[in-house]
Amino acid sequence: xxxxxxxxPGLRHPATAGAQRRETFTLVAMMAPAAIVFAAFFLLPLxxxxxxxxxxxxxxxxxxxxLTDPRYVTSLAVTVALSTNVTxxxxxxxxxxxxxxxxxxxxxxxxxxxxxxxxxxxxxVVVGFMVIMLAGRQGLIGDIAQRITGEKLVFAYSMAGLFMxxxxxxIPRVILTVMAAAEKLDPKLEEAARTLGAGTWQVVRDVIxxxxxxxxxxxxxxxxxxxxxxxxxxxxxxxxxxxxxxxIYTEFTLQANIAAAAALSFVLGAVTWAALVVARTAAGSxxxxxx
Amino acid sequence: xxxxxxxxxxxxxxxxxxxxxxxxxxxxxxxxxKVAILGPSGCGKTTTLRIIAxxxxxxxxxxxxxAGEDVTxxxxxxxxxxxxxxxxxxxxxxxxxxNVAYGLKIRGAGRSERxxxxxxxxxxxxxxxxxxxxxxxLSGGQRQRVALARALAVSPRVLLLDEPLTALDAxxxxxxxxxxxxxxxxxxVLAIYVTHDQAEAMALGDRIIVMSQGRVAQAxxxxxxxxxxxxxxxxxxxGTLNRVPGRIAxxxxxxxxxxxxxxxxxxxxVEVFFRPESVTLADGGGQLAGTVTSHFFLGDRTRxxxxxxxxxxxxxxxxxREFRNGEAxxxxxxxxxxxxxx
Amino acid sequence: xxxxxFYLQLAFTLLVCAFLIVPVFMSILAGLTHNYFLGVASGxxxxxxxxxxxxxxxTIYRSIGIALACLAVTLVLGVPAAYVLAKxxxxxxxxxxxxxxxxVAVPGLATALAxxxxxxxxxxxxxxxxxxLIGHVLFTLPFxxxxxxxxxxxxxxxTLEESAATLGASFVQRFFSVVLPNCRSGILAGAxxxxxxxxxxxxxxxxxxxxLTKTLPVGLADSYASMRLEIGSAYTLVFFLMIVPLLIAxxxxxxxxxxxPLPQEAAPGTAP
Numbered sequence: 001x002x003x004x005x006x007x008x009p010g011l012r013h014p015a016t017a018g019a020q021r022r023e024t025f026t027l028v029a030m031m032a033p034a035a036i037v038f039a040a041f042f043l044l045p046l047x048x049x050x051x052x053x054x055x056x057x058x059x060x061x062x063x064x065x066x067l068t069d070p071r072y073v074t075s076l077a078v079t080v081a082l083s084t085n086v087t088x089x090x091x092x093x094x095x096x097x098x099x100x101x102x103x104x105x106x107x108x109x110x111x112x113x114x115x116x117x118x119x120x121x122x123x124x125v126v127v128g129f130m131v132i133m134l135a136g137r138q139g140l141i142g143d144i145a146q147r148i149t150g151e152k153l154v155f156a157y158s159m160a161g162l163f164m165x166x167x168x169x170x171i172p173r174v175i176l177t178v179m180a181a182a183e184k185l186d187p188k189l190e191e192a193a194r195t196l197g198a199g200t201w202q203v204v205r206d207v208i209x210x211x212x213x214x215x216x217x218x219x220x221x222x223x224x225x226x227x228x229x230x231x232x233x234x235x236x237x238x239x240x241x242x243x244x245x246x247x248i249y250t251e252f253t254l255q256a257n258i259a260a261a262a263a264l265s266f267v268l269g270a271v272t273w274a275a276l277v278v279a280r281t282a283a284g285s286x287x288x289x290x291x
Numbered sequence: 292x293x294x295x296x297x298x299x300x301x302x303x304x305x306x307x308x309x310x311x312x313x314x315x316x317x318x319x320x321x322x323x324x325k326v327a328i329l330g331p332s333g334c335g336k337t338t339t340l341r342i343i344a345x346x347x348x349x350x351x352x353x354x355x356x357x358a359g360e361d362v363t364x365x366x367x368x369x370x371x372x373x374x375x376x377x378x379x380x381x382x383x384x385x386x387x388x389x390n391v392a393y394g395l396k397i398r399g400a401g402r403s404e405r406x407x408x409x410x411x412x413x414x415x416x417x418x419x420x421x422x423x424x425x426x427x428x429l430s431g432g433q434r435q436r437v438a439l440a441r442a443l444a445v446s447p448r449v450l451l452l453d454e455p456l457t458a459l460d461a462x463x464x465x466x467x468x469x470x471x472x473x474x475x476x477x478x479x480v481l482a483i484y485v486t487h488d489q490a491e492a493m494a495l496g497d498r499i500i501v502m503s504q505g506r507v508a509q510a511x512x513x514x515x516x517x518x519x520x521x522x523x524x525x526x527x528x529x530g531t532l533n534r535v536p537g538r539i540a541x542x543x544x545x546x547x548x549x550x551x552x553x554x555x556x557x558x559x560x561v562e563v564f565f566r567p568e569s570v571t572l573a574d575g576g577g578q579l580a581g582t583v584t585s586h587f588f589l590g591d592r593t594r595x596x597x598x599x600x601x602x603x604x605x606x607x608x609x610x611x612r613e614f615r616n617g618e619a620x621x622x623x624x625x626x627x628x629x630x631x632x633x
Numbered sequence: 634x635x636x637x638x639f640y641l642q643l644a645f646t647l648l649v650c651a652f653l654i655v656p657v658f659m660s661i662l663a664g665l666t667h668n669y670f671l672g673v674a675s676g677x678x679x680x681x682x683x684x685x686x687x688x689x690x691x692t693i694y695r696s697i698g699i700a701l702a703c704l705a706v707t708l709v710l711g712v713p714a715a716y717v718l719a720k721x722x723x724x725x726x727x728x729x730x731x732x733x734x735x736x737v738a739v740p741g742l743a744t745a746l747a748x749x750x751x752x753x754x755x756x757x758x759x760x761x762x763x764x765x766l767i768g769h770v771l772f773t774l775p776f777x778x779x780x781x782x783x784x785x786x787x788x789x790x791x792t793l794e795e796s797a798a799t800l801g802a803s804f805v806q807r808f809f810s811v812v813l814p815n816c817r818s819g820i821l822a823g824a825x826x827x828x829x830x831x832x833x834x835x836x837x838x839x840x841x842x843x844x845l846t847k848t849l850p851v852g853l854a855d856s857y858a859s860m861r862l863e864i865g866s867a868y869t870l871v872f873f874l875m876i877v878p879l880l881i882a883x884x885x886x887x888x889x890x891x892x893x894p895l896p897q898e899a900a901p902g903t904a905p
Contacts, residue, residue, distance in 0.1 A: 009303030009315055011351035019348065019366065026804060027721060030713035034774065035729065037710055041767050042736055045747035052750050097649050100642040114884050115650050119657075121826075121880060123833035125854045129869055130656035133663070138670060138862060140659060171653060200638065229740030232835040232850070236857050245742050245836075252746060252840070262750065265743035276738045346795055367798040380789070380796035384814035393810070394800035445800060 053262035062263045072247065072264065079244040080271075083227035086163060087220050090170040095216065097171075098178030099208065113179075120172040124165075124232020131156050131165040131237060157237050165233040170226065174219045181215030182208075221279030225272040244268050294322035294479045295358035295448050297343060302353035304338050312338040314505045315353065320449075320481055322358075327484045327496030331528070335505040336485045340451050343483065345370045357448060373447030377454040379438040381426045387437050388413070388422040394445035412440040415474070432463050439471070443478070450475070450482040456491060468494050489529050493517070501525050517566075523632050530566060533604040537563040544629075547600025548579035552626040561631045567594075569628035570606045577621025586614040597622070657873065664867030681867035685856075689868060692852035693875075699762055699848060700831040703769045707827050710770070711777035712820060716812065718778070719785035733778055736771040741836030744771060749840060762846045768837040773830050777823040784819030785812075818886065825883045832876055849875075 012020075054060040066072045101113055119127070135141045135156040145153035155161050185208065193207050209216075231245035242250075244264065252261035297320040304313040313335040320326055328336040341347040342355060345367035349355065354363045362370055381390050388409050395405045413419045416436040421429065429437065435455065442450060455471070456464045472495055475482050486492050492499050493513040501508040501516060501524075508528075509521040520526035537544040537551070538560045544553040546563065581597040581604070595606045595614060606622065664682065668675040714733070718726050736744055745768055752767075753759050793815065797807045813820070835850040842851050849872060856865045 008352040009311065009350045010305045013348045013351045013353065013363065018364075027717045031717040031729070034710040034714035034733070034778075037770065038733060038774070041748065041752075042744070042771050043732075045744075045751040046739075048751040049743070049747035093649055096642065097646040100646050104639060104643075106643075112646065112650055114881070115654050116646075117884065118877070118880055119653050120883075121829045121833055121876065123835045123850045123853075125835045125850050125857065126833070126869060126872065129660060129853070129857055129865060132857070133656035133659045134652075140655065168653065171649065225738065229742070229836070231740070231742050231839070232854070235835075235839070236854060238858065245740060248742055248746070249840075258746075258750065261746060265740070265746050269739040269743045272740060273735070273738045344799055346798070367795070368801050368803055370799075371801065372799055374796065374799040376792055376796055378789070378792065380792040382793060382797070382811055382815070383788070384811070384817070393797070393802075397801045397806060441800070451799075 049262045050266060053259055053266055055259055062259055063266065066260075066263055066267055071242075075242045075244050075247045076267070078242065079228055082159070082163060082166070082243065083224050086166040086170060086227045087224045089163075090167050090174050090223050091216055091220050093167070094171050094174035094219075095178055095212070098175045099182050099212070101175070102179050102182035116175050117172045119169065120176070122169060124169065124230050124234075125236045126232075127165045127169045128233040128236025130168060131161050131233070135161055135164065157240075159241055161237050162234060162241060162243070165237065166227045166230060169230070169233070170223045173226075174223055177215050177219040177222075178212065181212050185211045218279040221275045225275040225279070228272045228275070229268060293446075293448070294481050296320060296322050296356075297358075297449055297481060297483075298356040299339070299342065299349075300354040300356065302339070302342050302349035302355065304335070304342065304347060304353075305350050311505055313342075313349075316507055318500065318507070318510075320483060322481055323479050325475060325482045325484070325495060325497045326500060327486055327492035327498070328500045328502060329486055329489060329492040329496075329529075330502035330508075331487055333504075334502040336487075336502050337453060339502070340453055340483060340485045343449065344372050344374055344451050371445065371448050373442030373445060373450045375435075375438045375442050375450075375452040375455050378458060379434045381429075381434055381437055381441070383426050385426070386422065387418070387424050387426070387429070390426070390437055391441045391444050393441065398445065408444055412444045415443075416440045431459050432467060435459065435467060439474075443480075447480070450480050452482065452484045454486055455484065457486070457488070464491075471495070501528065503528070518628075519630070520632070526564060526632060531605055533565050533567060533570075534562055535599055535602045535604065537561055546579065547602055548581050548622070549577075551578050551624055551629065553629070554626060563629055563631055565624055565629050567605045567607045569625045570604070571623050571625075572606070572608050572610060573621040573623045575621070577623050579622040579624065581620055581622060583614050583616055583618045583620060585616060595620075660866045660869045661873065662866075663863055664870040666863065669863055669866070681863045682870065684864055685868045685871055688860075688864075689849075689852045689856070692847045692849050693871065695762060695846065696832050696849035697875075699766050699769060700828045702766050703773055703831040704824055704827050706766070706770050707774050707777040708820070708824070711774050711823065712781055712813070712816075715778045715781035715785060715819075716808075718782055719790060730778075730782075734775045737775050741768075741772065741834070742840065744768065745837040745840035748837075760843050760845065765838055765841045765846060765848065768841050769831045769834055772834060772837060773827040776826040776830065780823030780826060781816055781819040784816045788815055790815075822883065822886045825879055825886060829876060829879045829883060832879070833872075 053062055066076070097116065101109065101116075119130075122130075133139055135154060137152075137154055137156075139154065139156060142152045142154050145151060156164075189211070190203055190207050193203050198206060229245060230243075231249065234241070234243050234246050235249070245268065248261050248264045248268065251257045251264065299316060299318040301315045301317060302313065303311070303315040305311050316335075316339070318339070328339060330336045338347060342349050342353075345355075345362070345365060349363065354361055356362065357370070382393065385393065391409045391412050392405045395408055400408070409422070410419065413422055416439060418433060418436045418440070421433060421437070426434065426437075435458075439455075456467060459467065468491060475495075484492070484495050486495075496513060498510065499513055499516050500510045503524045509516055509525045511519075511521075516525060516529055520529065526532050535546045535548070537546045539545075539553055539556075539558050542553055542556075543550045544561075544563060551563070579599060581599045583595055584598045584603065585596045587594045592607050592609050593614065595608065596603050597606055597620060662673065663669045665677050665679070666673055666675060667678045667680070714729075718730050748764070748768060749759075752764070758764055790812065793811050794807050797811045802810065833850055834848075835854065838848050838851055839854065842848060847855070853865070853868055853872060856868045860868075
């Protein structure tokens with residue numbers, strides 16, 4: 001008796017099932033190391049942190065208390081205001097420079113571009129030191145001011161210094177994003193606008209800005225998130241301004257108030273994460289941030 | 292190369308999303324044969340090829356036989372097939388020579404053996420001087436040759452070609468078609484081409500398998516397919532076809548343009564088919580009368596659209612004269628070329 | 634003739650560039666000046682660089698060591714993970730991709746705090762450089778995965794693998810001879826990014842380090858706070874020497890090479 005071959009279309013071939021299982025197994029095995037390390041050293045600790053944040057005398061209410069305690073509210077408000085200003089300033093500065101570099105070619109163009117993006121991965125501490133170099137007690141701006149007005153101008157350790165540092169480390173990244181987006185703008189749209197009688201300012205307003213909007217939104221959100229979480233610069237400037245990361249650090253090291261530090265970390269994480277979700281939906285591009 | 296027979300038995304394919312790409316088919320390929328699988332996109336031709344290669348598994352019950360050996364469960368890398376992909380899928384990280392040597396290296400062939408074989412393949416494809424080039428330095432036609440050399444280097448049991456000429460421009464396609472045909476005819480290997488281009492299928496295949504909607508519409512020699520299409524789909528897909536309604540009256544058939552001889556008997560109303568080249572312009576007399584509605588001078592011939600009592604037909608003529616729209620013409624049709632379809 | 638707007642914008646861009654680059658040169662100069670308060674007139678010297686080496690050589694070696702270890706770990710974890718994400722695009726893999734990016738979104742301070750409250754109790758781990766390495770791996774892994782994934786998604790990986798399979802290559806052979814070599818550019822860009830970020834990481838490291846596991850940026854912060862300006866500057870100079878070549882290489886890698894034009898198609902019927 002030979003078995004008749006009966007086609008059973010729609011049913012998976014037994015060998016197919018085997019092959020697919022093998023492939024799935026291989027893929028799971030390849031993902032497993034990253035997944036395990038990530039779960040053990042990131043997800044689990046975050047959960048632990050959350051529990052500890054709720055483990056103080058106030059319990060889960062600790063998270064709510066952050067929003068009522070004037071100390072923390074001020075800190076949060078200051079950080080948000082600073083980050084917003086930094087974002088707006090950086091977008092304007094980097095937007096102009098980025099569009100300019102995309103639309104014009106001239107000798108030294110490549111060098112200028114790479115110099116502008118060089119500080120991309122400078123850590124916050126080094127950026128802080130750059131601010132000291134510019135606006136510190138022996139800084140360039142102070143020297144120049146002294147020569148002109150006879151009075152030394154030192155603002156590195158104030159809000160202005162912090163603002164300067166945050167703009168410093170945001171510029172390279174925003175320029176890169178703006179340039180990538182401006183590269184994709186169709187120059188014909190601008191030509192079309194010009195044939196219709198639009199002046200320079202009208203072209204900027206009606207053609208260039210709308211074309212760059214997704215990139216600007218995305219870059220702005222990343223810039224905002226990075227400024228919210230930046231710690232190294234504030235630390236180096238040893239500023240008395242109580243930005244949120246400094247508040248967390250102080251609670252943790254000086255007050256040994258781990259619960260408050262944990263709760264504040266969570267609030268900070270939530271704000272930056274939300275900003276980055278905005279970035280992602282605005283442009284769908286990759287998120288980049290530096291230390 | 293040792294050529295083998297390949298047999299598909301009740302092979303169907305249903306994808307994970309439930310679409311049925313292939314209804315159960317039985318197909319047989321003889322050793323050394325050159326077969327073209329022809330059909331529009333989505334007809335299941337590529338799926339059939341991928342089932343033979345082992346890149347897809349047939350649904351339960353389907354079996355693939357290589358020379359009497361059931362290879363259904365044998366993974367692709369163990370089947371020893373040669374495949375030329377539509378976009379060639381050459382490895383960009385390797386030179387031309389390394390691409391061709393890849394399969395030999397995988398099989399553990401020694402260095403000198405590899406080099407010899409690679410040189411032989413490159414010479415056969417007439418691209419010896421490209422050996423050290425990178426893939427991105429090659430033109431489309433050169434890539435095609437490398438892909439073929441790579442597939443043949445491992446002496447495959449069966450050579451599979453997925454739309455091998457589609458990515459090339461028309462002129463290059465014609466010359467490469469002739470070259471590939473001559474080359475493969477010299478090799479004793481079963482070659483199966485998948486194509487949507489009927490001219491390519493006719494030129495390359497000893498046999499053509501026409502597929503439609505996941506089923507085999509007809510299998511046969513190019514002449515059988517062209518002259519005796521088994522059904523309307525094949526008749527319309529392969530070549531240009533004229534169709535006019537007719538009524539059989541004894542040994543004649545009445546059409547809107549006049550009466551044609553009809554030696555095949557039967558009665559009642561039918562649709563009668565014929566190819567453009569079966570029609571000749573009659574100087575005087577002629578079986579049919581029509582009016583030229585448009586004309587296209589193609590250089591070697593002129594294509595005419597002629598209205599036969601409200602039914603347009605296409606006629607090609609080599610007559611070196613000009614045509615005018617509205618001009619009345621008389622036509623003869625070779626009665627042996629007339630056919631009807633059930 | 635360029636319009637005046639061009640020069641206005643050029644001047645603005647040069648000003649922005651000066652804002653970024655002038656302090657870099659100032660700090661380099663300060664690190665090489667005998668007494669910065671008196672200015673360059675006080676003479677150029679390597680004494681501060683030598684002093685930095687004497688005080689902080691250990692942190693430099695440690696940072697390099699951690700960066701290389703971090704690179705090794707992210708390669709081993711990240712490249713296979715990117716392959717899976719490229720191969721299977723399901724709701725699950727997309728969720729994993731999102732999760733993997735979280736350590737970049739969550740401030741380093743919070744991640745470090747989470748690590749400390751969870752694993753700080755393990756004294757041997759807490760006091761070793763391994764603890765810092767864990768933080769760096771979390772932070773840099775997304776960059777490796779994204780960089781490799783970007784390249785994998787841009788090439789027709791599936792067909793290349795199928796073509797290797799028809800030529801007899803097993804999964805492992807395909808992965809090493811076809812998949813990895815064709816993702817070289819992504820792996821290289823990812824590797825440079827990982828090393829650069831690891832060497833400069835401060836936010837997490839400041840909380841994770843112990844007096845015996847100081848890294849370069851931790852040392853920098855230390856020198857800025859407690860040493861004279863010249864030493865901080867010289868130390869920064871050493872840091873620039875390490876990181877600027879990496880950043881330049883990164884720029885070179887991420888600028889797409891211009892494709893050479895295809896040679897003319899062969900004339901019909903003739904061998905090219």
